[in-house]
Amino acid sequence: xxxxxxxxxxxxxxxxxxxxxxxxxxxxxxxxxxxxxxxxxxxxxxxxxxxxxxxxxxxxxxxxxxxxxxxxxxxxxxxxxxxxxxxxxxxxxxxxxxxxxxxxxxxxxxxxxxxxxxxxxxxxxxxxxxxxxxxxxxxxxxxxxxxxxxxxxxxxxxxxxxxxxxxxxxxxxxxxxxxxxxxxxxxxxxxxxxxxxxxxxxxxxxxxxxxxxxxxxxxxxxxxxxxxxxxxxxxxxxxxxxxxxxxxxxxxxxxxxxxxxxxxxxxxxxxxxxxxxxxxxxxxxxxxxxxxxxxxxxxxxxxxxxxxxxxxxxxxxxxxxxxxxxxxxxxxxxxxxxxxxxxxxxxxxxxxxxxxxxxxxxxxxxxxxxxxxxxxxxxxxxxxxxxxxxxxxxxxxxxxxxxxxxxxxxxxxxxxxxxxxxxxxxxxxxxxxxxxxxxxxxxxxxxx
Ligand code: CTP
Numbered sequence: 236x237x238x239x240x241x242x243x244x245x246x247x248x249x250x251x252x253x254x255x256x257x258x259x260x261x262x263x264x265x266x267x268x269x270x271x272x273x274x275x276x277x278x279x280x281x282x283x284x285x286x287x288x289x290x291x292x293x294x295x296x297x298x299x300x301x302x303x304x305x306x307x308x309x310x311x312x313x314x315x316x317x318x319x320x321x322x323x324x325x326x327x328x329x330x331x332x333x334x335x336x337x338x339x340x341x342x343x344x345x346x347x348x349x350x351x352x353x354x355x356x357x358x359x360x361x362x363x364x365x366x367x368x369x370x371x372x373x374x375x376x377x378x379x380x381x382x383x384x385x386x387x388x389x390x391x392x393x394x395x396x397x398x399x400x401x402x403x404x405x406x407x408x409x410x411x412x413x414x415x416x417x418x419x420x421x422x423x424x425x426x427x428x429x430x431x432x433x434x435x436x437x438x439x440x441x442x443x444x445x446x447x448x449x450x451x452x453x454x455x456x457x458x459x460x461x462x463x464x465x466x467x468x469x470x471x472x473x474x475x476x477x478x479x480x481x482x483x484x485x486x487x488x489x490x491x492x493x494x495x496x497x498x499x500x501x502x503x504x505x506x507x508x509x510x511x512x513x514x515x516x517x518x519x520x521x522x523x524x525x526x527x528x529x530x531x532x533x534x535x536x537x538x539x540x541x542x543x544x545x546x547x548x549x550x551x552x553x554x555x556x557x558x559x560x561x562x563x564x565x566x567x568x569x570x571x572x573x574x575x576x577x578x579x580x581x582x583x584x585x586x587x588x589x590x591x592x593x594x595x596x597x598x599x600x601x602x603x604x605x606x607x608x609x610x611x612x613x614x615x616x617x618x619x620x621x622x623x624x625x626x627x628x629x630x631x632x633x634x635x636x637x638x639x640x641x642x643x644x645x646x647x648x649x650x651x652x653x654x655x656x657x658x659x660x661x662x663x664x665x666x667x668x669x670x671x672x673x674x675x676x677x678x679x680x681x682x683x
Contacts, residue, residue, distance in 0.1 A: 236263075236264045236265055237262070237263030237264050237265070237323045237324065238263055238264070238265045238266075238267065238320060238321060238322050238323050238324070239259050239260065239262045239263040239265065239266050239267070239322070239323065239324045239325075239326055240266075240267045240268075240269065240313075240316060240317065240320065240322045240324070240325055240326070241255065241256070241259045241266070241267075241268055241269070241325070241326045241327055242268070242269035242270075242271065242307055242313065242327065243255070243268075243269075243270065243271070243327075243328075244270070244271045244276055244281065244284055244291065244355065245270055245286075245291045245294060245295055245355075246283075246284045246285055246286050246291060246355040246359075247285060247286060247355045247358040247359065247362075248286075248291070248294035248295075249353050249354075249355065249358060250350055250353055251328075251349065251350035251353045251354065252294075252295075253298055254350045255326075255327075255328050255347055255349070255350070256268065256295065256298050256300040256301065257298070257300055258326070258347045258348075259300070259326040259347065260300040260301075262324050262326055262345060263323060263324055265302045265303075266300055266301050266302050266303075267301070267302065267303045267304075267305060267316070267320055267322070268295050268300075268301040268303070268304050268305070269304075269305050269306070269307040269312070269313075269316065270288065270291050270292050270295060270304060270305070270306055270307065271306075271307045271308070272288055272306055272307070272308045273287075273288065274308065274489060274493075275307060275308045275309060277489050277632075277640075278310075278489070278631075278632040278634075280386065280634055282386070282387055282388075282639060282640065282643035283356075283359060283387070283388045283389065283643065283646075283647075285359060285647075285650075285652060287654075288306065292304050292306075303320075313325070313335075313338060314338065314341060317338065317341045317342050318341060322341070322342045323342055323343060324342060324343045324344075324345055325338050325341075325342050325343070325344050325345070326345045326346075326347055327344075327345075327346060327347070328346070328347055328348075328349040329346045329347060329348050329349045330349050331346065332346045356388060359388065359389060360388070360389060362650075363389055363650045365389060365390065365391050366389060366390045366391070366427050366428055366451075366646055366649055366650075367390075367391055367393040367394075367425070367426045367427045367428070368384065368390055368391065368392045368393060368426060368427070368428045368429065368430055368453075369392075369393060369394040369395065369396060369414075369422055369423070369425060369426035369428070369429050369430070370392060370394070370395045370396070370406075370429070370430050370432060371395075371396045371397075371422075371429055371430065371431045371432065371433050371441050371445075372396075372397065372431065372432040372433035372434070372455075373395060373397045373402045373403060373405070373406040374432060374433075374434075376432045376455060377395075377406070377430075377432040378406075379636045379638060380392070380430055380432060380638055380642075381410045381412075382410075382635075382636075383635055383636050383637075383638035383639045383642060384638075384639070384642050386634070386635065386639040387639055387642045387643045387646055389646050389650070390428075390642060390646050392410070392412060392430075393412060393413050393414060393425060393426055394407070394412055394413060394414035394415060394416065394422055394425045394426060395407050395410075395412055395414075395415045395416075395422075396415070396416055396417070396419060396422040397415075397417060398417050399417065400415070400416075400417040403415035403416060403417060413425075419441075419444060420448075423444070423445060423448045423450055426450060427450065427451065427649075428450055428451035428452070428453065428478075428645070428649060429441070429445045429450050429451070429452055429453070430453045430454075430455075430482070431445075431452065431453070431454040431455055431482075432455045433455075434522060434526075434529075435455075435457060435460070435526075435529045435534060436460070436526075436528065436529045438454050438455065438457070438458055438459065439458070439459045439460070439461075439464045439468070441454075442454045442458065442459075442468050442479070443467070443468060443471065446468060446471040446472050446475060446477055446479065447471060447475070449475050449477060450477065451477045451478040451479070451645070451649050452468075452472070452477065452478070452479045452480070453478075453480050453482050453641065453642070453645045454479070454480070454481055454482060455482045456481055456482060456483050456538035456667075457481075457534060457537075457538050457667065457668065457671050458481040458664060458667075458668065459668040459671075460529065460534075460668065460671045460672055460675055461668060461671075461672045462665060462666075462668050462669035462672050464668060465664055465665045465667075465668035465669075466665055469661050469664075469665065478645065478648045478649050480641070480644070480645050480648065480659070481538075481659060481664045481667070482638075482641050483538055483539070483542055483641075483659055484611075484636075484637050484638055484640065484641050485539060485542055485611040485612070485613065485637075486542055486546075486641070486658050486659035487640040487641040487643075487644050487658050487659070488612070488613050488633055488637050488640050489613075489631050489632065489633070489640065490612075490613030490614055490615070490616070490629075490631035490632075490633055491611075491613040492658060493613075493629065493631055494595075494604065494606060494613055494616050494629075495543070495546055495547065497604065497618065497629070498547055498597050498599075498604055499547070502601070502602065502618060503597065503598075503599030503600075503601050503602040503603055503604060503618060504599040504600030504601030504602065505578065505599055505600045506547050506548065506579065506597060506598070506599050507578065507579035507580070507598055507599060507600060508579050508580045508581065508582075508596075508597075508598040509543055509544045509547050509548055509579075509580075509581040509582075509595075509596070509597050509598070510581070510582045510584075510594075510595070510596040510598075511539070511540035511541075511542075511543050511544060511581075511582075511583055511584070511594075511595045511596075511610075512540065512583075512584040512585070512591050512592060512593050512594055512595075513536040513539040513540050513584075513585050513593050513611060514532070514536070514569070514584070514585060514586040514587070514589060514590050514591050514593060515535075515536065515586075515587060516587065516588065516590055517535075517587040517588070523535045523587050524562070524564075524566060524587055524588070525564065525566075526566070527564050527565040527566060527682075529675075530566045530587075531559075531562075531566035531567040531568075531570070531587065531678075532559075532566075532567045532568060532569050532570050532585045532586040532587045532588070532589075533557070533559070533567055533570040533572065533583075533585050533671075533674050534671065534674070534675070535585070535587055536585035536586070536587075537570070537572065537583060537585050537670070537671065537674070538667060539585070539611050540572075540583035540584065540585050541572075541583055541667050541670055542659070542663075542667075543595055543597070544574060544581040544583060545663045545666050545667060546663060547597060548574065548576045548578075548579060548581050549576060550662055550663060550665075550666035551576075551577075552574045552575065552576050552581075553575045553576060553577060554574070554575040555572060555573070555574050555575075555670065555673060556572070556573045557570055557571070557572050557573075557673075557674055557677055557678075558570070558571045558573075559571075559678070559681075560586075560588070560589065561681075561682075562588065565678075565682045566587075567586075567678065568586055568587060568588030568589055569584070569585070569586035569587075569588060569589035570583075570584070570585055570586065570674070571583070571584050572585075572670070572674065592608060593607075593608035593609060593610065593611075594606065594607050594608055594610060595610040595616075601620065602618060602619055602620040602621070603618075603619055604616055604617065604618050604619075605617050605619060612633050612637055613631065613633065614630065614631060614632070614633045615628065615629060615630045615631070616628075616629055617629070644658060
């Protein structure tokens, strides 16, 4: 019996998929089809899969060509499968010609002609018109956003806004954007969605204006400094049927999503304490260290540290206490925010003027999780137990600057697909604004 194997994502199942399965089956007597998981595709940089794994498997089965369907979830699996299932022929579309020569040591490799003029990517683009994104602000983070957006299909960064026209012009020229403007209304008319990367205290007003003009909003953190403002933004978004997402990039990274999943899985028992630290020594002449109203360690980096705390301990803390080391100009150089929850504690440490080990520690009743610096670009973490010999280390790929994940989720939601908003919820976003509000209120009092 001649055994054939082939692989693919088989998203939005189309004629090309049907043809390749038919031809692969004709090469032998028994066909195995490997369907990729969303996570595996993510690590390969394919961030736009729409159909669930179940649906994609179901579609492959429905053709009647597959004698067996398996799931492909890691690099190196093809070699394993070929040996495990005693495969004679590995078949794949001609778009991959030359890419699988290394498998020739194990079986015959056949590149089958690809069907012309059809692909999942084409269908995705046809199903949803390209989302035109405009960037508000031209600072350091905005500069990273534009190149990252190129890795997400279905979106294009089209224009930039800055109240200083020279900055907008320079940015547009550098990134070859079609339009730049210092007039917010003109700018908003040119886009479907905005990415807000302006100074912190302007986030709320820009987000509100954009949502009121029926634009989707991806807003840098902190989205708002007042709980009521965050609530108001979500209200407008809902009323106008628009997506509003706070751009805490860690929340959308595959590694962090997995870390949270494992923490919640019960392997470390019940979570009782979360400690998160993020510090970056910041020169004295930057906004972070000079803006006496909204600068400082906590407003700058607290969104990072609050993220795992609110996700794992919940949003209804009983008490929060802030201890800060202050600079002469009234900003906090270093802040410890200690939370008391019904069933445990949490500690956030953030700073612009004190350096510490940036780690995330999640303590449970059966074990703990340790993610070392830079845990916010989550690439690895370890689950540890009482028995020091027993530990599990996880490695997850993190591509580029990591902004592509939040952009991909943003586009996915704009296109009306569900199932990704759990990564950072409205409730968590509102709670975060509430903590910021409390911090600023106490800092103002202290500075008076
Ligand atoms: N395939 C094909 N003809 C097409 C499209 C895909 O023969 N027009 C083949 C691929 O070569 C591969 C298999 O179908 O062997 C699964 O490919 P997959 O990557 O799932 O499909 P694409 O449509 O190419 O997806 P995308 O646009 O997301 O890359």
